[in-house]
Amino acid sequence: MKREIVIVKKGVDKKVMAAGMCCHGAMLPLIFEPVIFETM
């Protein structure tokens, strides 16, 4: 029987990772989206 792999998220392109940066003080969830220039 065929088993299903449910893809919740395909994975983030490295170009997207490169556009973000960690904010000062965000030592915890280190992730910081490109808050300032997301639209640029």
Added chain:
Amino acid sequence: MVLSKYTKIYPSAEGADSRILYSTKNAATIIVPSGMIDDIEKGGLSEEEKETLVGLGFLVENPDQEKREMLGFISELNALNKSLRYVVVLNLDCNLGCKYCFEGVRKGKFYLTDEVEARFVDFVKRSDLSNKKDLQITFYGGEPLLSMERIISISKKVRTFAESKGIQYGFSLVTNGTRLKPEVVRRLTPLGLKSAKVTLDGPKRVHDAFRPFRYGSGSFDIIVRNIEEVCDSVRIQVGGNYTRGNYREFPLLVDYLMDRGLTPGKIPMIKFDPVVNESSEFALPDFHDGCDSTEEPWLVEATILLREEVLKRGYRQPKIMPSPCVMALDDSLIVNYDGTLYKCPGMIGRKECCIGDVASSANNSRGSHGLDDWKNEDCLACSYLPLCFGGCKYSKLVRDGNMRGVNCKKKYFDGTLEGLVAQDVRYDL
């Protein structure tokens, strides 16, 4: 084919027969039948299953090769980075008297002068713009809106230069929000204002205790009113800094903002972070309630609880994915009011962290700041490496007095990542 070292396997809300697989190296997330995990180890996958898992990064041919690729991860992100970024500390003055201000005794009537501005603009003009699409400035302080005319003056010059090179210019503010009036936004938007990060430390009672004006009265009502008046004109991110003693009250702030009509349609993201203690050299003498390490157990509960409370009210949160620390980006610098250069806003004024001056150039800080110290067998074998890369150097410096070695976040991720990934799945982040 073997399971990638950078895979985490967690229980799924769908039941005991399924598991969540999360890749720390690319944030890919899937739900699979539990039996598939065993079959990965036994080599019992179908070709189709294998192809899907390889494509998503969960299966790799050669684990040693995967480790070698991880060594080049940050360099790859730097090569892909199309932005030149400066954080400009316009002054170290402030109209608030926050109890925990990390700039502490560094604060004072110190302002970026005409002379430093001229040197900074020349420095920008000398920068390498090959491969860049945009030039971004974050105006920081102290309180950047005490230097309104400086923002205008710098932006006019840098914008003209950027446009002459065919790249975009934009800037943001990290402001306490007390001076973020509609007139300010109207003046700054044509010059490139994209967003403002404003801090609210919980509900009014808590915020006003932690972030009063210097003359003593509360700042909460003024800030909220300003947000209401400008949020249709500029993108506002609300941040908040919590302590062990007050984080449980922060959801009340989110409710209050919603009641005031500041719904996710008006302010898309609210993000709370813990107050970090400063070293005794710079800290305000009466504040000791910040955290020193990600290993403090209460942070696990606080992180997951506050993220959940924000998400369930419909506001966005950053996805859990690798993202470089500001220090790891080659094309990112902090410019202090006096023209000295740093890699992290927390390091301004620390002589041992200064890496140059706008009058000359920035030195390479990889060695002096220990930015490659995660390149060792222990870290490479850690499944959390792509979310950590050695942890926060600033908090390591504050706690240990040096930046050498890593600031390991394994315990923190052991406690939080399962819950954070479950949130990402549940809220479709």
